[in-house]
Amino acid sequence: MENFIFKSGTRIVFGKDAENTVGDHISKFSRKVLIHYGGEYLKEFGILDRVIQSLEKNDIEYTVLEGVVPNPRLSLVYEGIKICKEEDIDFVLAIGGGSAIDSSKAIALGAKYDGDVWDFYSGKAVPKMALKVGTVLTIPGSGSEMSESSIITNEEKNLKCGIDCELIVPEFSILNPEMCYTIPPYLMSCGIADILSHLFERYFTPTKSSILSDHLLEGAMKAVLEVGPRIKKEPKNYDNCSEIMWLATVSHNGMLDAGRISDWASHRIEHEISALYDITHGAGMAIVFPAWMKYVKEENMERFEQLATRVFGITDKKDKEELVDRGIACVEEFFKSLGLKTRLAEAGVPIDRFEEMALKAIGDSGYIGKFKQLTEDDIFEILKLAI
Incomplete structure (x- = not known):
């Protein structure tokens, strides 16, 4: 066996209707949140509405940034960073699968950094701070809901790079298996x-x-x-x-x-x-x-x-x-x-x-x-x- 350090820092909230409790969990960390997601199915199946209702019930302010696609884009990450800095947001909530979560993690890193967040993904810099992240998982597969990993595509350079960083391990992840019903x-x-x-x-x-x-x-x-x-x-x-x-x-x-x-x-x-x-x-x-x-x-x-x-x-x-x-x-x-x-x-x-x-x-x-x-x-x- 090799030497290792193992730490599990994510609270898993698993089960039916678990997304209705998201506001309860965020209230321990933040009063102002960026909701980050992609896919019209979140609106079609009422998932986004249920999350927002839970936030409003807990008097948590929120801004919404949609548009996440598979192989999440650096350009959208930049947009999210700009919003977080301008609106003094201190928590990023991802709703979706690995792409939404990885993009949210990148935003969380960039919002606490004066340089280009791509510096972290290209290995030019090491993160020192990040906003806190939580997730509502809708598409299982990536495991990003409980990992320290984030992978982003730089569409201008045709590069896809990742980072492993404890700072972006989600504080909590909501796992409702009923979400799988919406997946193509x-x-x-x-x-x-x-x-x-x-x-x-x-x-x-x-x-x-x-x-x-x-x-x-x-x-x-x-x-x-x-x-x-x-x-x-x-x-x-x-x-x-x-x-x-x-x-x-x-x-x-x-x-x-x-x-x-x-x-x-x-x-x-x-x-x-x-x-x-x-x-x-x-x-x-x-x-x-x-x-x-x-x-x-x-x-x-x-x-x-x-x-x-x-x-x-x-x-x-x-x-x-x-x-x-x-x-x-x-x-x-x-x-x-x-x-x-x-x-x-x-x-x-x-x-x-x-x-x-x-x-x-x-x-x-x-x-x-x-x-x-x-x-x-x-x-x-x-x-x-x-x-």
Whole structure:
């Protein structure tokens, strides 16, 4: 096991009608809030109205900034920062999925900074202060509702960069599984793929011994494989929605990789794809991860063998390589069963900018990944495998 520090700073408020209590929780921190969201469904299903009613009941002032889109834009973050500074707002409330939450976290950082908030995402500066953040989760998948991560797209530079910072861990997150009823099937599939990708990033580790985390991760993977098809068939089944919402949160709150080194190369590669072509993150992960697995499998065949046997229950293959390949095939088949593409060509992503994507993914570090260190040439080959 590796040395680690684990802190869980987010209060989770889980269950039916939980969004009606948001004002009670914000009142402990603030009297003036920026509500940040995207998607007309929040109005259509009365979610925004219920949140506002709770704020008004607690005499909390609010300003609304809508317009969040998948792969949240830096330009909208700038707009939110401007509002917070001009109106002396001290709390940002995100309503939505990972995009709304990540954008809100960026606003919270920028509102307490005299420079350009992109400095934090490009690594030029380290945050010292931030506004407090809370969330009302409507689309599970990203895990941002309980994490210290935020990822933003700089549309002018075609860059998608992230930051990990304790200052932006949400103070509370409202999780009402009934919110899942409003999610279009495609976005739910992308969320499920995102959950599985977070588990994979932690599972493929160079850490030699982390038995508890192995079993926790494998259990979470099996739960995703079980619940994913159920929620596709019964999208308004409360128990299914409860499971997938909590799985998304637990998969990315830091608990499952305590004591082990995570990889994250696949996420870096996907960020370059979605930065250029604006595909939904979970959809991109369904394409990148199988290709990454095929490329790095020989780095630790035993780890892939363990995935195949423990998670997918494959026991009839005596040849190790055949067993490993079958496990990777099962990953692809699961993504396909969700209605997702597993090839760049199927997703309409052209192949003429692979060198650019590989170079941007590497950045100044010279390599990405911990399970296997990947160079620019390695990333190029993975992208070719994903065609």
